[in-house]
Amino acid sequence: MTRNNPHISRRTALRTVAGTALASMAGCMDDNGSAGPNGSSSPKGESGVFRQVTVEGTELIVQFDSDSEFDQINLIQPDGELLGQREVATGSQQVSFDIGTTYAPGEYEIVALSGEETVGESSLSVQPNLGIVEMGIGRNQPEEMWDESESEIDEEAYVTLENQGTGPDAVTKLLFIGDVPYPSDEEGTNYVDDEDVSGTYDPESDSEVKQIIIVPGEQITLYSSRSPFAFVPGAGTSCSEESKTGEFELILETRVSRDRVTKTYSIQYSGAQETDNCEISISET
Secondary structure: OOOOOOOOOHHHHOOOOOOOOOOOOOOOEOOOOOEOOOOOOOOOOOOOOOOEEEEEOOEEEEEOOOOOOOOEEEEEOOOOOEEEEEEOOOOOOEEEEEOOOOOOOEEEEEEEEEOOEEEEEEEEEEOOOEEEEEEEEOOOOHHHOOOOOOHHHHHOEEEEEEEOOOOOEEEEEEEEEEOOOOOOOOOOOOOOOOOOOOOEEEOOOOEEOOOEEEOOOOEEEEEEOOOOOOOOOOOOOOOOOOOEEEEEEEEEEEOOOOOEEEEEEEEEEEOOOOHHHOEEEEEEO
């Protein structure tokens, strides 16, 4: 990636070699250059040199005819700097850019070059859009957890998340703040400001993970790892025979958009002091 000159001109960026690769972008442009089903915008130019541009996983894939008359494709990020460059081998039909989850959201340009001449250009808006679909507690809905036979799931939660945007993102922290039994702030596990703790459990690796990637159009389920619904003596909220109500905020921190995805829930406790006998119900406010 060319970073030495933050004011690099667009003309220079069209040809400059960059070493940094990209991750996945959503969008699909047909062979006329217009946006397809997952596209985010219409291209600036409609030269028709590309068959389609799609996002698969975390890769931006550019497809073209094997007899196309260009030898290079550049990917230019929203600030005008070159983000990636691919040479087009004779007879090839596609190139790909791996953008990961560190790209800057915004309008990207895809430029085809023959020698020093620009022969085709399209643009695509790449922006994640995460939303919380559903949230539940293991003790109430064990069938939604990774293993409904394990006792640990009673204390954990699941969160269904959807990416309706045109770019990938990664969830880096899962937080429960407020009147949950064992919150994520100083009243409980206190990992809100700890960069090494995500609060997210991965059943496949059986461990807490740094991030969970969600690509455009995907719906995934996250699991908590820090027991937000465990009753811990002297911390959080306790359970008693008298019914109690409160509110808590479910918060997801993200890497690309850097926004907090939040939703507020009402919570009600009833039963007894013993954890096994306490009933917890939640609902969206």
